[in-house]
Amino acid sequence: xxxxxxxxxxxxxxxxxxxxxxxxxxxxxxxxxxxxxxxxxxxxxxxxxxxxxxxxxxxxxxxxxxxxxxxxxxxxxxxxxxxxxxxxxxxxxxxxxxxxxxxxxxxxxxxxxxxxxxxxx
Amino acid sequence: xxxxxxxxxxxxxxxxxxxxxxxxxxxxxxxxxxxxxxxxxxxxxxxxxxxxxxxxxxxxxxxxxxxxxxxxxxxxxxxxxxxxxxxxxxxxxxxxxxxxxxxxxxxxxxxxxxxxxxxxx
Numbered sequence: 001x002x003x004x005x006x007x008x009x010x011x012x013x014x015x016x017x018x019x020x021x022x023x024x025x026x027x028x029x030x031x032x033x034x035x036x037x038x039x040x041x042x043x044x045x046x047x048x049x050x051x052x053x054x055x056x057x058x059x060x061x062x063x064x065x066x067x068x069x070x071x072x073x074x075x076x077x078x079x080x081x082x083x084x085x086x087x088x089x090x091x092x093x094x095x096x097x098x099x100x101x102x103x104x105x106x107x108x109x110x111x112x113x114x115x116x117x118x119x120x121x
Numbered sequence: 122x123x124x125x126x127x128x129x130x131x132x133x134x135x136x137x138x139x140x141x142x143x144x145x146x147x148x149x150x151x152x153x154x155x156x157x158x159x160x161x162x163x164x165x166x167x168x169x170x171x172x173x174x175x176x177x178x179x180x181x182x183x184x185x186x187x188x189x190x191x192x193x194x195x196x197x198x199x200x201x202x203x204x205x206x207x208x209x210x211x212x213x214x215x216x217x218x219x220x221x222x223x224x225x226x227x228x229x230x231x232x233x234x235x236x237x238x239x240x241x242x
Binding site: 006007009010011013014016017018019022025026029030075079080081083084086087088089090091093094095096097098 | 150
């Protein structure tokens with residue numbers, strides 16, 4: 001179960017690690033599009049765009065359907081909920097670690113103040 | 122500026138696309154650790170772990186510092202704010218698209234109902 005989720009996160013983060021693929025998701029968020037449309041919008045060969053769409057499809061972020069000669073792409077059922085949750089948890093850990101660091105710095109400042117007073121006495 | 126941000130998102134999403142690297146970030150969220158510690162925790166060779174840490178470092182997610190023979194790793198200054206924002210925007214587009222789809226389905230159902238009544242009349 002956990003391994004399955006890890007593999008899914010691997011696939012979706014890898015799919016998101018390319019500006020063109022993120023652009024395709026944004027485009028499909030506005031309207032469905034054919035591979036030919038997408039290749040045109042992103043000034044790319046059909047082969048190149050097919051490869052990008054294939055990666056998005058494998059990650060569950062895009063669904064494609066071929067009707068006649070046209071393959072239409074639309075957003076898949078993955079809502080990136082797990083990805084959002086992972087990032088949120090990391091951000092909270094991050095904040096907690098840096099808050100702890102701030103406390104240490106504050107403590108050192110206070111000590112320095114006390115020592116400063118002592119030295120002046 | 123936009124290209125710079127795109128390159129940063131490419132690097133951070135790619136860094137997050139590996140379960141070991143996500144594990145390292147979670148580990149460093151709890152406490153700083155040496156490369157040797159991390160290699161031990163994730164049952165990996167030093168060389169393998171150095172490579173993973175290098176990718177995290179290039180993405181700004183980890184900072185390393187060598188003192189004597191020990192290289193200590195800690196969380197970097199990147200808070201994944203842009204990544205969280207990108208995913209959130211996608212989720213909103215996604216929800217809007219599927220809400221629109223729901224409306225179409227609802228409309229079709231209503232029409233079907235009316236037609237059903239008409240047929241029965």
